[in-house]
Amino acid sequence: MLAVSNIEELVRRSNLLGSDRTIANQGGGNTSMKGLTIDHAGREVSVVWVKASGADLASITEPGFPALGLDDLRLLLERDEMSDQEMLEYIRSCALDSNAPRPSIETLLHAFLPATHIDHTHPDAVIALTAIPSGRELAEGVFGDEALWIPWKRPGFALAKDIAVAIAEQPAVRAVLLEKHGLITWGETSDEAYSSTLEFAKRAADALSEVSAGDVILGGEAVSPVSEEVANALLAVALPALRGAVLADRQGVVLEVDRSDEARVFASSRRGPDVSQIGSPCPDHLINTKHKPLAIEFDPYREDAEGLARKLRNGVEGYSAWYREYYERNMTDESREFAIDPAGPRVVVIPGVGIVTCGSDAGQARFSCDLYRRAIAVESAADAAGGFSSLTEQEAFEIEYWPLERYKLAQAPPGGELAGKIALVTGGASGIGRAAARRLAELGAHVAVADVNVEAAAAVADEIVVAHGLRRAVHVPVDVRDEHAVEAMVRQTVLEWGGIDIVVCSAGIATAAPVTETSMADWNRNHEILARGYFLVAREVFRVMQRQGQGGSVIFIGSKNALVGGANASAYSSAKAAGLHLARVLADEGGPFGIRVNTVNPDAVIEGSGIWSSDWKATRAVAYEVSEDDLPAFYRERSVLKVKVYAEDVAEAIAFLAGPRSQKSTGNIINVDGGVSAAYPR
Ligand SMILES: [Zn+2]
Numbered sequence: 001m002l003a004v005s006n007i008e009e010l011v012r013r014s015n016l017l018g019s020d021r022t023i024a025n026q027g028g029g030n031t032s033m034k035g036l037t038i039d040h041a042g043r044e045v046s047v048v049w050v051k052a053s054g055a056d057l058a059s060i061t062e063p064g065f066p067a068l069g070l071d072d073l074r075l076l077l078e079r080d081e082m083s084d085q086e087m088l089e090y091i092r093s094c095a096l097d098s099n100a101p102r103p104s105i106e107t108l109l110h111a112f113l114p115a116t117h118i119d120h121t122h123p124d125a126v127i128a129l130t131a132i133p134s135g136r137e138l139a140e141g142v143f144g145d146e147a148l149w150i151p152w153k154r155p156g157f158a159l160a161k162d163i164a165v166a167i168a169e170q171p172a173v174r175a176v177l178l179e180k181h182g183l184i185t186w187g188e189t190s191d192e193a194y195s196s197t198l199e200f201a202k203r204a205a206d207a208l209s210e211v212s213a214g215d216v217i218l219g220g221e222a223v224s225p226v227s228e229e230v231a232n233a234l235l236a237v238a239l240p241a242l243r244g245a246v247l248a249d250r251q252g253v254v255l256e257v258d259r260s261d262e263a264r265v266f267a268s269s270r271r272g273p274d275v276s277q278i279g280s281p282c283p284d285h286l287i288n289t290k291h292k293p294l295a296i297e298f299d300p301y302r303e304d305a306e307g308l309a310r311k312l313r314n315g316v317e318g319y320s321a322w323y324r325e326y327y328e329r330n331m332t333d334e335s336r337e338f339a340i341d342p343a344g345p346r347v348v349v350i351p352g353v354g355i356v357t358c359g360s361d362a363g364q365a366r367f368s369c370d371l372y373r374r375a376i377a378v379e380s381a382a383d384a385a386g387g388f389s390s391l392t393e394q395e396a397f398e399i400e401y402w403p404l405e406r407y408k409l410a411q412a413p414p415g416g417e418l419a420g421k422i423a424l425v426t427g428g429a430s431g432i433g434r435a436a437a438r439r440l441a442e443l444g445a446h447v448a449v450a451d452v453n454v455e456a457a458a459a460v461a462d463e464i465v466v467a468h469g470l471r472r473a474v475h476v477p478v479d480v481r482d483e484h485a486v487e488a489m490v491r492q493t494v495l496e497w498g499g500i501d502i503v504v505c506s507a508g509i510a511t512a513a514p515v516t517e518t519s520m521a522d523w524n525r526n527h528e529i530l531a532r533g534y535f536l537v538a539r540e541v542f543r544v545m546q547r548q549g550q551g552g553s554v555i556f557i558g559s560k561n562a563l564v565g566g567a568n569a570s571a572y573s574s575a576k577a578a579g580l581h582l583a584r585v586l587a588d589e590g591g592p593f594g595i596r597v598n599t600v601n602p603d604a605v606i607e608g609s610g611i612w613s614s615d616w617k618a619t620r621a622v623a624y625e626v627s628e629d630d631l632p633a634f635y636r637e638r639s640v641l642k643v644k645v646y647a648e649d650v651a652e653a654i655a656f657l658a659g660p661r662s663q664k665s666t667g668n669i670i671n672v673d674g675g676v677s678a679a680y681p682r
Helices: 008-018 070-078 084-093 107-112 124-129 135-146 157-169 190-211 228-249 261-268 272-276 283-289 305-330 362-384 393-400 403-410 431-442 454-468 483-497 520-548 570-593 615-623 628-638 647-658
Strands: 030-038 044-050 067-069 117-121 147-150 175-178 182-187 254-258 347-350 354-359 422-426 446-451 473-477 502-505 552-557 595-602 669-672
Touching: 008 030, 008 117, 008 190, 044 070, 044 107, 067 070, 070 084, 070 107, 070 157, 084 107, 084 403, 107 117, 107 157, 117 190, 124 135, 124 182, 124 190, 124 362, 135 147, 135 175, 135 190, 147 157, 157 175, 175 190, 182 190, 190 362, 228 254, 228 305, 228 354, 228 483, 228 520, 254 362, 254 483, 261 272, 261 347, 261 354, 261 362, 272 347, 272 362, 283 362, 283 393, 283 403, 305 347, 305 393, 354 362, 422 431, 422 483, 422 520, 431 446, 431 454, 431 502, 431 647, 446 454, 446 483, 454 473, 473 483, 483 520, 502 520, 502 647, 520 552, 520 570, 520 595, 552 570, 552 647, 570 595, 595 647, 615 628, 647 669
Parallel strands: 147 175, 422 446, 422 502, 446 473, 502 552, 552 595, 595 669
Antiparallel strands: 030 044, 030 117, 044 067, 117 182, 175 182, 254 354, 347 354
């Protein structure tokens, strides 16, 4: 019987390590186990299972650990040097399964050290300890010859070999402290490795608190953090300005506001904003936070929201200029093949308010936010224990534009044509609005599903989150007739993601009656929802889009009835015609700001529509002298193409008008009605 090792304990330990973000960053750190397995020819072979590059320890499962032939990897110990490219190719050819994910860039470290179980993590306390001037001395005092101190070096063959050689010379060593980087521990059993990681992180934390006893965090408050209400009032105006500035050299961006205690204390402290400019505390953060954040000077008690917006715009401009110079200044032969990232900041520090992060989508913005919380913890601890120091600019750049780190970025699936865009859909809980919300999300947009039916809107938003991921949709209650409710809806969307690029006005009703029997109530309801409602939403969104300064797309859902009179539907048809004309007027007004306003005219979209489940269906049937059941067939036969029109067909026209494919179209009408001759636009 051939022996086969079980890697369940490796998976369990990895998940445990990942569950504590003060020990292991999201997506960072790596673990391994050595043992026996059976190869393709049925032979027993020694392997090392190493975490795949970019996988997250917290959620990793067995397939996340490719098995690599250990004997072949260890042959490399005899070499003196090796380029990254050679190393990668060599490691790849050691994989037992050529379809397995690419192993961690720190694989050789795991292969070269003799222990069965190895953890490499980035605990806050260890990074802080190795980032202060007296760190090495302090570590020697606390750990003696139990820990080895390795000066900063970019991971790869040379670092792995240095560590292997040093450990062989110091038999009592139980852990490795990597300067400005992290920790390596090991054990013969999984539990031993795990306990050792926790032990060294705790001893490092204790050593730090001993030397920093009594000091106020980051010099204490420079400005008191403002209340939630004040912060929201500032951010509702300032975020679109920030987002617009960051959008200057990219297609889409999503913001996240961090108002946690840590973020507010750091941003509002005397030294936090300055310390933030020293640099990133961990190589693992760099591609998601950049070397340093944008830290602006701001006093929320003396300056207003417009002042904050101005400072953020100027701040992004200055930051982007710095980043372009940083790229040029530090360029090396190996980084030349990588184009510069968008130059704006990934993290913004606002005194009194908190931290704002920017990502290509909500998940990326959250990732940067989580990593920056770690940066705050490390920088605060190091500052208190004698002063934080970071990788130098050149060292940081060599990680940020390292081909092996760039590989992690390339792993992200390509975004759709609306990636990083923010859309607001009124009437999003059913019918055309719901189909539009789903379609825009499929194309990459983040969607606020607004509706008077809050529960149904929540169901649509939840469905989008399940399909597309964290923070990709929210639901917002709104009665579009109510000026304040519309303002609150737009504000909530802005506070969620930082701005708005696309709005679909789909909230609607319909009533029918001969004019002699049309009540004031019905007349008003149609005009309040369809005409005033479209006006209120467009007005508020125009304000945000103008502040953002990056154009936008406004889409009105009209009706065939906006172009030709519907039988016995004077209130509805005239309100729809008002909406259609409003779109033309707004197209002219929006033009100078790059805001496009277009109309989609559907007809007879019966399935899934809230309108058609009301009296409208019955009265239409009476008006056309057919039974309710025959109504779909009636509409189909009435159309030129003899087709039924679905909400999804209308959503396709909306998606076209929302995105770059229609970037030179405004003031247009697209009919999605199967062809109704009388309603051909002219
Ligand atoms: Zn590392």
